[in-house]
Amino acid sequence: MDTQDFISLLGKGDQLNPECQALIAKTFHLQPQVLLIYTDHDALDSAGVRSRPCFKPDWNPDLFYSFNYLGSSVFVRRAWYLSLNLPAELEIEAFLWQVLPSLQPQQIVHLPMIGYHRCQANLASPKLDLSMLQLAGAKVQAGLIEQSRRWLFPLPKALPQVSLIIPTKDQLPLLKACIQSILEKTQYPHYEILIVNNNSQEPETLSWLESIQKQSYKIKVLVYSQAFNYSAINNFAVKKAQGSIIGLINNDIEVINPEWLTEMISQACRAEIGCVGAKLYYPDGRIQHAGVILGSGGGSGHAHRYYPREAEGYQGRLKLVQNFTAVTGACLIVRKQLYEAVGGLNEIDLPIAWSDIDLCLKIKQLGYRNLWTPYAELYHHESVSRGRDKSKAQRRRYLAETAYMHRTWQSLMYQDPCYNPNLTVTGEGFGLGLPLHLCQN
Numbered sequence: 001m002d003t004q005d006f007i008s009l010l011g012k013g014d015q016l017n018p019e020c021q022a023l024i025a026k027t028f029h030l031q032p033q034v035l036l037i038y039t040d041h042d043a044l045d046s047a048g049v050r051s052r053p054c055f056k057p058d059w060n061p062d063l064f065y066s067f068n069y070l071g072s073s074v075f076v077r078r079a080w081y082l083s084l085n086l087p088a089e090l091e092i093e094a095f096l097w098q099v100l101p102s103l104q105p106q107q108i109v110h111l112p113m114i115g116y117h118r119c120q121a122n123l124a125s126p127k128l129d130l131s132m133l134q135l136a137g138a139k140v141q142a143g144l145i146e147q148s149r150r151w152l153f154p155l156p157k158a159l160p161q162v163s164l165i166i167p168t169k170d171q172l173p174l175l176k177a178c179i180q181s182i183l184e185k186t187q188y189p190h191y192e193i194l195i196v197n198n199n200s201q202e203p204e205t206l207s208w209l210e211s212i213q214k215q216s217y218k219i220k221v222l223v224y225s226q227a228f229n230y231s232a233i234n235n236f237a238v239k240k241a242q243g244s245i246i247g248l249i250n251n252d253i254e255v256i257n258p259e260w261l262t263e264m265i266s267q268a269c270r271a272e273i274g275c276v277g278a279k280l281y282y283p284d285g286r287i288q289h290a291g292v293i294l295g296s297g298g299g300s301g302h303a304h305r306y307y308p309r310e311a312e313g314y315q316g317r318l319k320l321v322q323n324f325t326a327v328t329g330a331c332l333i334v335r336k337q338l339y340e341a342v343g344g345l346n347e348i349d350l351p352i353a354w355s356d357i358d359l360c361l362k363i364k365q366l367g368y369r370n371l372w373t374p375y376a377e378l379y380h381h382e383s384v385s386r387g388r389d390k391s392k393a394q395r396r397r398y399l400a401e402t403a404y405m406h407r408t409w410q411s412l413m414y415q416d417p418c419y420n421p422n423l424t425v426t427g428e429g430f431g432l433g434l435p436l437h438l439c440q441n
Contacts, residue, residue, distance in 0.1 A: 011072025013119025020115040035107045037075040039115025055420035059108040063322035067148045068093045073116045144319035153266040162191040163241035167233045168251040169198045172205045181255040188261040193219045231345035231355040250330040252381035260376035264333040274368030275334045277327025278376035285309040291324035291372040293429030294416040301428040314430040323369045329356025349404045
């Protein structure tokens with residue numbers, strides 16, 4: 001389809017949805033900075049039956065680097081496209097790889113509507129030659145699902161020190177398992193562990209905290225004797241941290257794969273990346289955390305929560321490095337410079353809940369991309385150490401913190417750009433079609 005403003009680049013067998021043409025043309029006309037538009041799509045069989053809708057996030061660079069989620073058809077500004085002088089036979093994904101890395105986010109627009117229908121017989125895209133791809137000095141290899149990629153970003157020559165901050169109050173078995181797993185399984189060598197003792201009372205805990213510092217030079221115990229305030233505790237420890245990279249770690253975390261910290265640091269050291277999150281499992285292997293979806297359940301939810309460990313997730317996203325608006329502070333890596341630039345965690349308005357999400361949003365507001373990776377895997381015994389909010393006072397505090405988030409971040413709390421408005425916000429993110437027995441806690 002050729003119009004005055006734009007050209008439609010359709011994949012083999014794809015059929016344009018004519019109802020979208022006017023909106024696409026209007027978008028190009030009203031937003032002169034836009035050079036490329038992509039839409040959602042579905043499949044179309046020989047009988048004309050539509051199925052398998054593919055609902056995409058707004059421009060998500062790291063997801064695209066992992067997998068061509070844009071699809072087989074896009075819409076481009078005519079004058080710009082013709083100025084590129086590209087060969088007519090260039091496959092769509094090869095075209096996207098040539099142009100997208102050099103475009104600014106405001107030049108790429110996603111319209112969350114079915115803009116075209118893919119011929120069901122042509123759903124498999126041509127494989128891209130990995131040797132032809134280049135990205136910021138990183139090495140590329142095959143990813144976890146078909147036609148996906150994993151980028152291995154180089155670490156700085158002088159390995160940065162990482163300060164892993166672990167607040168705790170008693171719960172010695174959990175803490176010991178956490179520390180032991182880090183010491184025994186972590187490949188990355190240059191880190192310190194700052195255990196922040198927040199009013200532990202059990203003699204066994206106090207004795208162990210005293211002895212563990214003598215057993216490993218990597219471990220220091222800090223004393224924080226004021227009332228529990230998650231934000232204040234971590235801010236206190238960051239001031240004592242020697243590392244240029246900060247790791248917020250819950251005391252109920254256990255390491256699974258040895259490369260977890262290497263992977264997270266290699267991502268966090270990229271100049272454009274802010275907070276980095278990990279793939280967390282419940283002890284029974286189900287997904288606990290795979291990114292945060294704002295607006296889910298009226299507040300926020302964990303993407304793909306309760307999905308089986310080996311599940312690919314919606315459009316394969318459980319197996320792909322990608323950008324999320326936020327990641328959980330249960331296991332979060334960020335450069336200390338960025339942490340301090342936004343004032344750390346909000347001790348006043350968000351003493352317990354939401355402060356990790358707020359941190360991610362503040363860093364995103366500075367222009368950085370937050371990122372989640374499936375290549376850092378850990379167990380998370382969620383909220384075992386502190387327990388759930390049950391009292392009226394705790395409930396009031398949580399509601400006040402939630403109200404603060406809605407006042408501060410407003411529309412972002414309802415429409416997450418890393419999600420899609422056509423997907424459910426009832427319950428946890430990406431919950432479409434999940435069997436009931438998999439949702440039982």
